Amino acid sequence: MDKKVxxxxxxxxxxxxxxxxxxxxxFEVVVADNLSRSNPVVFEGIEAITGRKVExxxxxxxxxxxxxxxxxxxxxxxxxxxxxxxxxxxxxxLEPYMYYRNNLNSLLNLLEACKQFGLQNFVFSSSCxxxxxxxxxxxxxxxxxxxxESPYAHTKQIGEQIIEQCNAAYDLNYMLLRYFNPAGAHPxxxxxxxxxxxxxxxxxxxxxxxxxxxxxxxxxxxDYPTEDGTCIRDYIHVMDIAAAHTAALKTMLTKPSSEWSxxxxxxxxxxxxxxxxxxxxxxxxGIKLNYRFxxxxxxxxxxxxxxxxxxxxxxxxxxxxxxxxxxKSAYDWEVALKEKNQ
Ligand code: WQD
Numbered sequence: 001m002d003k004k005v006x007x008x009x010x011x012x013x014x015x016x017x018x019x020x021x022x023x024x025x026x027f028e029v030v031v032a033d034n035l036s037r038s039n040p041v042v043f044e045g046i047e048a049i050t051g052r053k054v055e056x057x058x059x060x061x062x063x064x065x066x067x068x069x070x071x072x073x074x075x076x077x078x079x080x081x082x083x084x085x086x087x088x089x090x091x092x093x094l095e096p097y098m099y100y101r102n103n104l105n106s107l108l109n110l111l112e113a114c115k116q117f118g119l120q121n122f123v124f125s126s127s128c129x130x131x132x133x134x135x136x137x138x139x140x141x142x143x144x145x146x147x148x149e150s151p152y153a154h155t156k157q158i159g160e161q162i163i164e165q166c167n168a169a170y171d172l173n174y175m176l177l178r179y180f181n182p183a184g185a186h187p188x189x190x191x192x193x194x195x196x197x198x199x200x201x202x203x204x205x206x207x208x209x210x211x212x213x214x215x216x217x218x219x220x221x222x223d224y225p226t227e228d229g230t231c232i233r234d235y236i237h238v239m240d241i242a243a244a245h246t247a248a249l250k251t252m253l254t255k256p257s258s259e260w261s262x263x264x265x266x267x268x269x270x271x272x273x274x275x276x277x278x279x280x281x282x283x284x285x286g287i288k289l290n291y292r293f294x295x296x297x298x299x300x301x302x303x304x305x306x307x308x309x310x311x312x313x314x315x316x317x318x319x320x321x322x323x324x325x326x327x328k329s330a331y332d333w334e335v336a337l338k339e340k341n342q
Pocket of ligand 1: 087088089126127128129179180181182200201202203205217218219220221231232233297300
């Protein structure tokens with residue numbers, strides 16, 4: 001393929017796994033990550049896995065000059081995969097302005113650059129949270145977009161609408177990839193989820209409780225109208241998510257837009273409750289986890305899981321990892337991290 005791709009947020013969790021998959025599929029990758037929510041040590045992991053040192057532009061994409069400098073140095077960028085955004089549901093409820101400013105300004109600058117430099121192919125990191133509390137499950141791409149349950153989800157809804165308007169105005173090729181709950185780590189345990197502060201997502205909180213870094217997991221609510229009273233989510237291995245981005249870009253670069261869609265759900269296609277995740281983690285890793293049931297968390301939807309049929313059929317993409325693989329690889333990564341930091 002030997003095409004050059006700009007991956008914004010490429011030092012982040014999903015971004016770094018996608019960089020590895022792109023390189024292993026013959027792409028040349030340039031990263032733009034201001035390291036505000038990621039650790040440059042991730043680049044060492046990418047190099048250890050792929051043998052490639054990846055160039056990173058560490059400026060803030062919310063500054064137009066930072067974006068122009070990237071395209072002036074690399075006018076041959078064939079596609080952009082835009083991950084760079086804040087993504088914590090709970091935090092966005094407390095800091096809405098920070099989320100709207102960061103997530104939307106960086107997107108607007110990149111879209112401006114696409115127009116200025118004539119770049120056609122734009123893959124947007126969106127989220128199942130655009131569906132809000134979906135009426136029917138599994139949710140497919142035609143499900144109505146309901147009121148966002150958090151400012152984070154709202155920035156993804158607005159981002160999708162901005163991109164659609166840019167396509168209408170000047171024919172920007174784009175795909176909106178709506179992730180469900182990415183989790184797990186690269187099988188080598190050389191890269192994985194690396195939250196800068198205390199993790200807000202379930203799986204890293206579980207693994208850090210299991211290694212003793214954190215004292216106890218709080219399960220936010222066990223009085224929901226679900227089988228065991230805890231929320232339901234669609235956990236998908238980060239490696240499957242990464243492969244879907246490579247498949248999406250390959251599709252955009254090799255097939256006419258009449259042969260693919262604009263929106264794809266990236267989920268495993270089944271719902272697992274928080275308690276199921278805890279119990280499966282204990283079983284697969286032979287560990288007793290210290291947890292308690294606590295109050296519900298603002299911004300949480302009760303249940304959501306996706307229908308991934310369209311992505312599987314149109315992007316030539318298949319899931320390779322199971323729910324158990326997610327929880328095993330996440331723990332293996334956490335143990336490796338703890339050993340490295342000792
Ligand atoms: C999952 C469940 C919590 C932590 C994530 C990403 C978001 C988007 C959607 C991609 C919820 C419960 C959590 C804890 C808990 N992904 N939980 N104790 O909120 O679904 O959002 O997926 O775009 O970017 O953040 O994921 O892992 O925070 O929560 O009980 O300590 O686990 O209440 O029910 P969420 P999460």
